[in-house]
Amino acid sequence: MRALVKEAPGEGLALRELPVPDPAPDEVLIRVRRTGLCGTDLHIWSWDEWAARTVPLPLVIGHEFAGTIAALGRDVPAAFPDLHEGMRVSGEGHLIGRTSRQSRSGRFHLDPETRGIGVQVPGAFADYLRLPAFNAVPLPEAIDDEIGAILDPLGNAVHTALSFDLVGEDVLVTGAGPIGIMAAAVARHVGARHVVITDPNPRRRALARAVSGAVAVDPSAEDLREVARRLGMVQGFDVGLEMSGSQAALDAMVDSLVMGGRIALLGIPPGKSPVDWSRIVFKAITIKGVYGREIFETWYKMIAMLENGLDVRGVITHRLPAEEFARGFAAMRAGEAGKVVLDWT
Ligand code: NAD
Ligand code: ZN
Numbered sequence: 001m002r003a004l005v006k007e008a009p010g011e012g013l014a015l016r017e018l019p020v021p022d023p024a025p026d027e028v029l030i031r032v033r034r035t036g037l038c039g040t041d042l043h044i045w046s047w048d049e050w051a052a053r054t055v056p057l058p059l060v061i062g063h064e065f066a067g068t069i070a071a072l073g074r075d076v077p078a079a080f081p082d083l084h085e086g087m088r089v090s091g092e093g094h095l096i097g098r099t100s101r102q103s104r105s106g107r108f109h110l111d112p113e114t115r116g117i118g119v120q121v122p123g124a125f126a127d128y129l130r131l132p133a134f135n136a137v138p139l140p141e142a143i144d145d146e147i148g149a150i151l152d153p154l155g156n157a158v159h160t161a162l163s164f165d166l167v168g169e170d171v172l173v174t175g176a177g178p179i180g181i182m183a184a185a186v187a188r189h190v191g192a193r194h195v196v197i198t199d200p201n202p203r204r205r206a207l208a209r210a211v212s213g214a215v216a217v218d219p220s221a222e223d224l225r226e227v228a229r230r231l232g233m234v235q236g237f238d239v240g241l242e243m244s245g246s247q248a249a250l251d252a253m254v255d256s257l258v259m260g261g262r263i264a265l266l267g268i269p270p271g272k273s274p275v276d277w278s279r280i281v282f283k284a285i286t287i288k289g290v291y292g293r294e295i296f297e298t299w300y301k302m303i304a305m306l307e308n309g310l311d312v313r314g315v316i317t318h319r320l321p322a323e324e325f326a327r328g329f330a331a332m333r334a335g336e337a338g339k340v341v342l343d344w345t
Contacts, residue, residue, distance in 0.1 A: 002344070003060045003126035004325055009047055013061065015323065021122070021130045028083060028136050029071040030091070030129045034149035036064030037328050037340040039177070040119065045329050055119060062125030063093035063118040066139060066148025067344075076133045088139040090148040091131050092295050093117040093124070108295035125325075127344055137299050142307050146316060146341050150178075151302060153339070154312060155293030156266060157182035157243075158302040163264040163288050164239050166192040172224065172237040173197040174253055175244025175267055176208040176216065178339045182312045183241050183266075184212035189310045192239075194231045198224070198249065207338050211314035219249065224256035235259065242266065247273045254279050262286045315339050 003018045023029040044051045044061050055061075069087045076083060083089075096103055097113030117123045117131070139148045161183045171192045173184045176199035184197045195214040199205050205216035217227055228236050238261055240253040245267035253263060254276070265287060280287065293299070302310075317338040320328050328340035 001127035002322060004062060004322075005058050006044055006047075006055060006061055007058045009052060009057070011046060013045055013325065013329075015325070018060070018126070020128045023071055023073040023076075023130050025074040026076065026079065026132055026134070027073045027130050028069050028076060028089075028133050029073075030065070030067040030089060030124075030131055030136070031070040032065050032067040032124055032127060032129050032344045034066050034145040035062050035124050035322075035342045035344065036149045036153065037325075037332060037337075037342065038064055038153060039332075041125075042329060042332050044119075059118075059120075060122040060124075060126050061118045062123040063116060064149055064152040065124035065129060066090045066145045066151075067129070069136070070128065073133065080133045080136075082138065083133055083136060088145070088148070089136045090139055090151045091137050092135045092293075092299065093152060094292055094295065095121065095132060095135065096295065109292050109298075114292075125322075125342070137296065137303075140303065140307060143303065146319070147306065147313060149341055150312070150316065150339050151299070152293075153179050154182050154302050155298045156290075158186055158305070159293040159298045160241050160243070160264045160266045160290045161186040161190070162298075162301060163290060164262045166190050166239060168193050169238040170194045170228070170231070170233050170236075171196070171239045171241065172253055172256060173214065173241045173243060174219070174249035175199060175242070175246065176201070176204040177243060178315050179266065180241070180243035181208045181211050181315050181338065183243060184208060184214040185310065185312050186305065187241070188213055189305055194233065196224070196227055196231070196237070198252070199244070201335050203336060204338075207315070207317070211312060211338075219252055224252050228256055237261065240264070245269045247275075250275070254283065254285065257283065257285060260284045260286075262288070264288045264290050266290045316341050319343065 102110040318340040331337040
């Protein structure tokens with residue numbers, strides 16, 4: 001099978017021929033049809049400090065995928081009678097342990113022993129993927145393979161957006177990367193009043209407007225408190241979804257929130273970043289760190305929303321054959337891309 005492999009330290013990835021793996025007794029073998037490129041994959045491509053510390057070499061990378069079940073491990077038919085060969089699936093890329101307190105109380109997404117496919121164990125950028133049957137998520141007719149391949153980042157967006165009640169609220173999203181754009185679309189879908197999204201990159205603001213219908217603002221040109229006033233907010237935004245990892249964005253968010261406002265933080269700042277905690281205390285702001293997505297509640301909610309009209313297809317800007325992966329990474333690097341989807345069929 002073809003597979004995109006990180007073979008050695010340094011930049012880049014190699015497309016190699018590898019044997020098709022056999023599924024373990026509790027696994028399914030998936031014929032991968034579409035995969036999504038993620039910021040994480042770009043970190044691995046570039047081989048930054050995080051990648052060097054985290055990724056064992058050599059490794060097949062990739063964690064955003066959709067495909068069909070090609071084979072079932074020996075124990076799967078009895079343990080997961082709903083899964084069968086030929087079924088279209090996506091899946092949760094976090095492989096959880098079963099012994100931690102969090103896991104045993106059903107809070108699977110908080111298991112500290114989690115390992116990621118395509119990060120610590122072989123991933124999805126290949127013709128075939130082995131995955132624990134527990135992690136497979138069947139796809140309904142309404143969700144085609146390319147949307148199936150971006151459910152992982154949509155899950156980040158949904159998990160973050162649903163952290164707080166958004167009905168009738170004024171919502172600020174900072175960072176119009178693919179996840180920020182999808183979070184803005186989710187906020188509008190679930191009934192927020194005003195949704196404003198910020199990004200200094202004009203291409204990303206244009207994409208955000210087109211996909212989510214949110215008001216897109218250049219944070220270097222417009223003061224958010226001014227934007228809030230223009231839209232008729234009396235005090236400011238009720239809820240902030242931080243999706244840029246930028247210190248300046250978090251500062252502006254704290255500034256433009258109401259007293260008692262709530263912030264969900266998904267963006268990952270590079271290293272330590274100074275925070276003016278006194279403003280957060282005096283404004284009585286609640287901050288929630290968000291990692292991954294809830295297993296499997298977020299999957300349930302996002303599939304239901306896609307079935308009842310949530311449309312995020314516009315966030316996919318590049319569709320490329322798997323062999324042209326390098327073009328996809330180049331577009332991501334240049335800030336030209338929303339989601340890049342590779343075709344493995
Ligand atoms: P991305 O890098 O594509 O998008 C980030 C956007 O933020 C860019 O468009 C950039 O121009 C914009 N930005 C930079 N400075 C800004 C500022 N001052 N104000 C507003 N916007 C600004 O990222 P993505 O793939 O959409 O992911 C969003 C964030 O979430 C990243 O920080 C990523 O590392 C993080 N992430 C976290 C998790 C998690 O589980 N916590 C999972 C996936 C991604
Ligand atoms: Zn991802």
